[in-house]
Amino acid sequence: MHRRGRPKGPRWIKEFPKAMLFKPRGLPLNTLERVEITIEELEAMRLVDFLGLGQEEAAKMMGVSRKTLWMDLKEGRRKVIEGLIEGKAIELKGSHPYTIRCTCEGCGSTWFYLFKRMPRRLRCPSCKIELELSKVESRNTFDEESG
Numbered sequence: 001m002h003r004r005g006r007p008k009g010p011r012w013i014k015e016f017p018k019a020m021l022f023k024p025r026g027l028p029l030n031t032l033e034r035v036e037i038t039i040e041e042l043e044a045m046r047l048v049d050f051l052g053l054g055q056e057e058a059a060k061m062m063g064v065s066r067k068t069l070w071m072d073l074k075e076g077r078r079k080v081i082e083g084l085i086e087g088k089a090i091e092l093k094g095s096h097p098y099t100i101r102c103t104c105e106g107c108g109s110t111w112f113y114l115f116k117r118m119p120r121r122l123r124c125p126s127c128k129i130e131l132e133l134s135k136v137e138s139r140n141t142f143d144e145e146s147g
């Protein structure tokens with residue numbers, strides 16, 4: 001059921017999840033099957049299902065096509081349901097090797113950029129001014145959370 005190995009384009013994420021793992025009560029984690037929801041699937045669900053944004057607007061915020069947004073949304077919803085119905089642990093995972101946190105000097109908003117290859121230039125998703133890449137902080141996506 002898992003989509004594997006399909007390269008994913010970079011995404012903008014406004015908020016990171018506050019917890020990375022959810023599990024049914026009373027069962028040890030190592031006996032449970034897991035569903036892995038990617039950060040961008042969660043962001044798509046956060047924007048559309050939680051905040052009530054239209055798909056067009058959500059796609060623009062994340063810097064992806066409507067089709068890509070829709071695929072993330074559909075896949076994320078399916079996995080949440082799978083976890084709840086089948087009593088699996090739900091784990092949030094990064095699907096990009098790198099994340100940078102950008103605070104825009106123009107409008108002050110903070111974003112996370114998820115990517116495989118560092119772009120030459122980046123524009124703030126809110127106000128579209130160019131971000132100074134020398135000033136953004138870079139790290140591997142989920143090293144500190146895993147394990």
Ligand SMILES: [Zn+2]
Binds near residue numbers: 105107109125126128
């Ligand atoms: Zn800005």
